[in-house]
C-alpha cells in the first residue's frame with residue numbers, strides 16, 4: 415500500500431530520512447496514540463521527504479494516512495531557528511530563494527531555478543564583501559535560550575505538524591474534544607466582526623480579507639489591481655468552513671505539542687513565541703507556492719492572484735485558544751492546563767491587547783510583502799505620493815475599506831525589498847524574516863519575469879555545472895552549505 419501511495423503522490427524525493435528522525439517521529443506517534451486513545455491506531459503515518467515540502471492527509475480504502483513530509487519540518491526549522499536567534503535577513507533570504515528554486519525545478523523550469531540560485535549566491539558574496547569578511551560569512555546571532563530552541567525544533571515542531579494532520583482526521587471521524595471544538599466555534603462567532611478601523615467607518619469580517627489580483631500589461635509592467643469583493647461572497651461559506659477546519663486542526667497540534675513541550679521542560683513563553691513563528695513560516699511557504707507559478711514568464715501580459723491567506727485567522731484563534739485554556743473556558747486534558755498556567759504572568763503579558771496587535775500586524779506583513787515584492791520585481795519603481803490615512807478617511811465607506819490594504823506593501827520602507835541594503839541590519843525596525851521574505855519574492859520575480867542575465871561570482875557558475883551533469887538538487891542546496899559553514903568556499907563538490 416505504501417508503495418502504491420508513493421507512486422500516486424508523484425513527488426521528487428529530497429533526501430532520505432535518517433534514524434534519528436525516525437526515532438523522533440515514533441515518539442511523536444506514540445504520544446499521539448496515548449493522547450487520542452486506541453482509535454487513533456487506525457491512522458497510518460507515512461514519513462517522506464520531498465521537494466514539495468508539504469504534509470497532507472490521504473485516505474486509502476477508507477483508512478486515513480497522514481503523509482508527513484519531513485522536508486516541511488526541516489524548512490520550518492531553518493526559519494524558526496534563524497528568526498528566534500535574530501540572524502540577519504540575508505540568511506532567511508537564502509532559505510526562501512532555495513525553496514523558490516526547488517519549486518521552479520519542480521515546474522520543470524530548470525533555467526529559472528538555476529538563475530535564482532545563482533542570484534542567491536551572488537547576493538551572499540556581496541554581503542560578505544559589505545561586511546569585509548569575504549569569503550567568510552559574518553553571522554552575528556543572539557543565542558538566548560538555545561537549548562529551548564533545540565528542544566522545540568527537534569521534538570515539539572514535528573509533533574505540532576503531526577497533531578495538526580491528525581486533527582483533520584479527528585474532526586471528521588471522532589468525538590474527541592467535542593467541547594473544545596464548540597469553544598473554538600464560539601470564539602470565531604464572537605470575533606468575526608471587527609470594529610471599524612477609522613472612527614465611524616464600516617465594520618468588517620475580520621477573517622475574510624479581500625483577495626487582490628495584480629495585473630500586468632503587454633510589457634510585463636503593473637497595470638492596476640482587481641479587488642475581488644462580490645464574487646468572493648459566493649464562496650464565502652466554503653472558505654469560512656475551511657478556515658475553521660484549519661483552526662480546529664491547529665488545536666490538536668497545540669494539545670499534542672504541549673505534551674511534548676511539558677515532557678522536555680520547554681518554558682511556555684518560549685513555546686508560545688516559537689509556535690507563532692512556525693505558523694508564520696507555514697504561511698510564507700504557502701504564499702510562495704501560490705504566487706510563484708502565476709508570475710508571468712517573460713515580459714508579457716498576465717496577472718497574479720494573491721488569494722486570501724488563512725494564517726491571520728489561524729494565529730488569531732490560536733492566541734485566543736491559549737487564553738481560553740488559561741481562563742478555563744476551553745476544556746483540555748489536565749496536563750495541558752497545568753502547562754499553560756504554570757507561569758501565568760509571563761503568558762498573560764504576551765496575550766495582552768498590545769501583544770495581540772503586534773502579532774496581527776506582523777502576520778499581515780506576509781500578504782503585503784508578497785504583493786510588493788512581485789510589483790517591484792517586475793521592474794516598476796517604488797510608488798511615491800501614496801494616499802494617506804486621512805485621504806482614505808475622506809472617501810466613502812468602500813474606499814476606506816479598500817484603499818489602505820491596497821497600499822500596504824508600500825507603506826513599508828523601500829529597503830524592506832532590497833536585501834543588498836540590509837547587510838548591516840542590527841535588529842532595529844522590521845524583523846529579519848519580513849525583510850528576507852520580501853526581498854526574495856522581489857528578486858525571484860525579477861529573474862522569472864525579466865530573465866536578466868545574472869553574473870557569476872567566485873567561480874561558481876551554476877548553469878555550466880548543471881550542463882556538466884551535476885545533480886540538480888545538490889546544486890540548488892549548495893548555498894545552504896555555505897551558510898552553515900559560514901564560508902562561501904564551502905560549496906560541496908559538484
Ligand SMILES: [Zn+2]
Pocket residue numbers: 578582660663
Ligand atoms: Zn491543515
